[in-house]
Amino acid sequence: MKQAIHLGLLPSLVALIALLAIAYPSDAQTFNPNLQVVIDDTTPETASGFTIEFGIPKEDTMFAGLVQFIPRDWGIVRGDAIEVGTEVGELEAQATLGLIGGACQSALPVLFEFENASLDRGDTVSFDDDDDNGTEDFAEDKDENGILDGVEKYPDFLNDVFEDLQPIRRTAGMTIVAGIPVFLQFLIFEPGTEISDEIPFGEDLGYPTVTVLQDIGDDEAEPEPGAITDFCAPLSTVNVTLGTSPDGQPLYVTPQNGTYTFTTIALGQRDADGDGFENSLDTCPFTINVGDPKVTNSGDLDSDGLDAACDPNDDLASGGTDSDEDADGYLNRQDNCPLEPNGQAEDNQADEDLDQIGDACDPDPTVEDGELSTVKLEEVITIGDGTGPGGPPSADDWPGIHVLGEDGSNGSGDDGGSSSGVIIAIIIAVVVAVAVIGGGAAMMMRRREA
Numbered sequence: 001m002k003q004a005i006h007l008g009l010l011p012s013l014v015a016l017i018a019l020l021a022i023a024y025p026s027d028a029q030t031f032n033p034n035l036q037v038v039i040d041d042t043t044p045e046t047a048s049g050f051t052i053e054f055g056i057p058k059e060d061t062m063f064a065g066l067v068q069f070i071p072r073d074w075g076i077v078r079g080d081a082i083e084v085g086t087e088v089g090e091l092e093a094q095a096t097l098g099l100i101g102g103a104c105q106s107a108l109p110v111l112f113e114f115e116n117a118s119l120d121r122g123d124t125v126s127f128d129d130d131d132d133n134g135t136e137d138f139a140e141d142k143d144e145n146g147i148l149d150g151v152e153k154y155p156d157f158l159n160d161v162f163e164d165l166q167p168i169r170r171t172a173g174m175t176i177v178a179g180i181p182v183f184l185q186f187l188i189f190e191p192g193t194e195i196s197d198e199i200p201f202g203e204d205l206g207y208p209t210v211t212v213l214q215d216i217g218d219d220e221a222e223p224e225p226g227a228i229t230d231f232c233a234p235l236s237t238v239n240v241t242l243g244t245s246p247d248g249q250p251l252y253v254t255p256q257n258g259t260y261t262f263t264t265i266a267l268g269q270r271d272a273d274g275d276g277f278e279n280s281l282d283t284c285p286f287t288i289n290v291g292d293p294k295v296t297n298s299g300d301l302d303s304d305g306l307d308a309a310c311d312p313n314d315d316l317a318s319g320g321t322d323s324d325e326d327a328d329g330y331l332n333r334q335d336n337c338p339l340e341p342n343g344q345a346e347d348n349q350a351d352e353d354l355d356q357i358g359d360a361c362d363p364d365p366t367v368e369d370g371e372l373s374t375v376k377l378e379e380v381i382t383i384g385d386g387t388g389p390g391g392p393p394s395a396d397d398w399p400g401i402h403v404l405g406e407d408g409s410n411g412s413g414d415d416g417g418s419s420s421g422v423i424i425a426i427i428i429a430v431v432v433a434v435a436v437i438g439g440g441a442a443m444m445m446r447r448r449e450a
């Protein structure tokens with residue numbers, strides 16, 4: 001009965017799809033994120049917070065990486081001068097997800113409340129459930145002091161991802177999405193710290209702030225099949241950073257009278273066939289899609305999540321519907337090779353070049369397919385009347401404030417020989433947690449030994 005109804009609709013659907021195909025030949029890939037920075041109080045040398053809004057419009061590819069820079073003369077109170085567990089801000093996001101193989105169009109609001117987190121790289125906590133009690137160790141509060149262990153201790157994978165780089169501040173928060181603890185961190189490094197080949201980390205840009213979502217970037221992390229099968233644009237985020245803690249301690253201090261630039265460098269995900277759908281979203285990464293994976297049943301007559309452009313059987317009448325075409329445990333929309341078995345029993349979604357196309361179906365697994373679009377966004381902020389020469393706030397007046405080059409931990413110029421031969425996969429700033437839960441959807445850049 002149900003099938004008969006579907007069949008009746010077939011001719012009109014085919015006609016509609018043909019029309020759409022004519023109207024929209026192949027959309028070129030676009031990546032035009034937007035940025036807005038608002039300072040709470042622009043009085044010079046005053047404890048003040050700021051709000052950063054970042055968004056990606058619906059028609060764009062999702063971002064692969066995001067690093068925000070705080071101007072180098074800004075006053076940043078060091079994380080080790082702020083009590084661990086102190087409330088320091090929050091992030092509100094509206095994410096777009098694909099659930100259980102459906103179109104990527106489900107809006108999900110997410111809220112993270114952030115605390116100042118430990119910088120002690122020698123006192124670590126695991127991102128796995130090492131003690132086998134059913135909860136990942138970072139998401140527990142073993143000493144019951146009200147502070148999450150991932151805040152109180154340094155997640156061990158950060159030492160693998162960033163090697164010997166010591167952040168000057170770490171902000172962390174957890175929220176639960178679909179029953180899964182999702183951990184979001186911001187790590188602030190000294191200006192000039194070289195974190196990725198893909199991003200110009202010029203010292204003049206200021207303090208790089210790297211967003212770390214879950215344990216993306218950890219070579220040891222294993223993807224798992226899950227209910228969240230896609231993570232795509234549109235995305236909107238509002239990140240509120242407090243200037244003063246609830247008990248009155250300054251956290252950020254405005255610089256002297258002058259003008260300053262907040263910079264964001266965002267990388268758009270790769271789209272091998274240039275059809276406007278990034279590889280992670282595109283079930284046919286090398287063929288222009290018939291439909292739009294952000295629209296229900298578009299270009300997918302048998303509704304199995306696999307676009308007609310590469311579905312070996314997109315025909316309802318002959319029973320083509322198969323939400324896991326290669327029967328490897330990953331639904332088509334989540335599978336980085338929907339037509340080649342590469343599930344947990346095989347190579348478990350291995351993707352050596354991190355282009356979101358699995359090794360099992362990547363024509364050259366060591367050469368990335370598609371370009372990373374790079375966008376540099378700048379927002380000029382006026383402090384005071386903006387006529388002064390600028391400069392940092394006085395360290396004498398603001399205890400605990402970071403002074404450039406003073407701690408020598410990882411300042412510019414000393415990182416040339418410091419990294420080992422290990423390839424560092426670094427993160428991505430995915431503001432919303434769910435990408436990783438989507439399994440195999442790790443979005444990352446990597447740093448190679450020079």
Ligand SMILES: [Ca+2]
Nearest residue numbers: 284287288289
């Ligand atoms: Ca395609």
Ligand SMILES: [Ca+2]
Nearest residue numbers: 300304306311
């Ligand atoms: Ca299909």
Ligand SMILES: [Ca+2]
Nearest residue numbers: 337340341342
């Ligand atoms: Ca597969």
Ligand SMILES: [Ca+2]
Nearest residue numbers: 353355357362
């Ligand atoms: Ca690949």
